[in-house]
Amino acid sequence: LAAGQSVFATLAEHDVLVHHPYDSFEATVQRLLVEAADDPDVAAIKLTLYRAGGRSRIVDALARAVERGKEVFVFVELKARFDEERNIEWAHKLEQAGIRVVYGLVEIKTHAKTALIVRREQGALRRYVHIGTGNYNAATAEMYTDIGLLSADPALGADLHDLFNELSGSSRPPQAAFRRILVAPTSLLKRLIELVEREAEHARAAGSGRIRAKLNGLADSDLIVALYRASQAGVDVDLVVRGVCTLRPGVPGLSERIRVVSILGRFLEHARIYHFANGGDAEYYIGSADWRPRNLRRRVEVVTPVRDPACCRRLDAILEAELADPTAWELEPDGGYGRRPPEPGADGRGSQERLLDLASATA
Known part of the structure; x- marks a missing residue:
């Protein structure tokens, strides 16, 4: 994001993908929300809060936005593991500031990382969104790798408008027919299996298919079975899974075309990215969900x-x-697990080190 240009002006021209910590959280996501709080043309700010951490400039900005007459809505998940007490404190502070706060749904966690900004422009309302893989937490954004999409896409804006309407007015998981976004626990798992099966169909018809995904965990049995079938149909499946993975790659007759790697480094790998080659018309997705039962079925x-x-x-x-x-x-x-052996004469830097060097070179 250019320092001398409004975030809204940039997003009106094109989407922006941010990759923390290589892209500064403060200069991108936090800047968007702070700018929204101070912009007289912004009418409303809405977001989900899972782990805010300690002192938060975003929360300060939300309080300032209310003082300036903006509608501010925050969905606070009180069941965020290890942060229950802190989130209760944040909820009370938000309410005291005059912010409308809604607490988590009954028996289900809200783990989504979403923000919606509604702005008056040329006599109409325009929506801006952030959808990401990480929390609205500047401290963890320096230690975790996360991805976020900043966009003024009308369909995404309409989807988040509907999502927040459901979160604020119902005790059930969202049931809306969304235009673009995939939402668990209602539709995400079904659509993922359809995408895997579509890739298998491409492989059967054209002799090639590819799935790539970056996840924190992979343990959903139905999705694993779909990946095994895709491998048997000729799809190359390449996965980066940081933590638990109950899929077994490279098993003859079962998963010969699947490989799984895990990356350990200075930062905790936390982003989720899905890619489906789709016969040359590739599709990419990012979001908060790992491929585990708790994410796909209970959150x-x-x-x-x-x-x-x-x-x-x-x-x-x-x-x-x-x-x-x-x-x-x-x-x-x-x-x-086995560590990859070093190749003689090759660049031995890991991906995190390379991305840091690239960020420094382009700063």
Whole structure:
């Protein structure tokens, strides 16, 4: 985001993909919300709050927005593990500031990372969105790798408008027929399986197919079965999974075309990216959901397609860099992990180090 231009002016021209901590959280996502709070043309700000952390400039900006007559709505998840007490404190502070606060849904966590800004422009209302993989927390944004999409796409704006209407007016998980976003626990798992099966159909028809995904965990049995079937149909499945993975790659007759790597480094890998080659018409998605039962079946999660060509190219580069990371750990068919052996004369830097060097060179 250019320092001398309004965030809204930039997003009116094109989407922006941010990759923390290589892109500053304060200069991108936090800047969007602070600018919205201070902009006299902004009418409303809405967001989900899962882990805000300690002192938060975003929360300060929301309080300032209310003082300036803006509608501010915050959905606070009180069941965020290890942060229950802190989130209760934040909810009370938000309410004391005059912000409308809604607490988590009954028996289900809201893990989505979404923000909606409504702005008056030329006699009409325009919506701006942030949909990401990480919390609205400047401290963890320096330690976790996360992805976020900033956009003025009308369809995404309409989807988040409907999402927040449901979160504020119902105790059930969102039931709306969304235009673009995929939402758990209602539609995300079904659509993911359809996308995997579509890739298998491409492989059967044309002899090739590819799925790439970056996740924190993979353990949903139905999705794993779909991936096994895709592998058997000829789809190459390349996965970056930081944590638990109950899929077994490289098993003859079952998962020979699947490989799984895990990256450990200075930062905690936290982003979620899905890519489906789709016969040359590639589709990219980012969002809050891992491929685990708790995310796909028992939480409110939001995943968005990414359509801007420059944003898609950046997601492709991230996936390729991590899959080729010379320091990665490879999951073996027996469930054990082995460190990739160094290649003589090759660049031995890991993907995190390379991305840091690139960020420094382009700063």
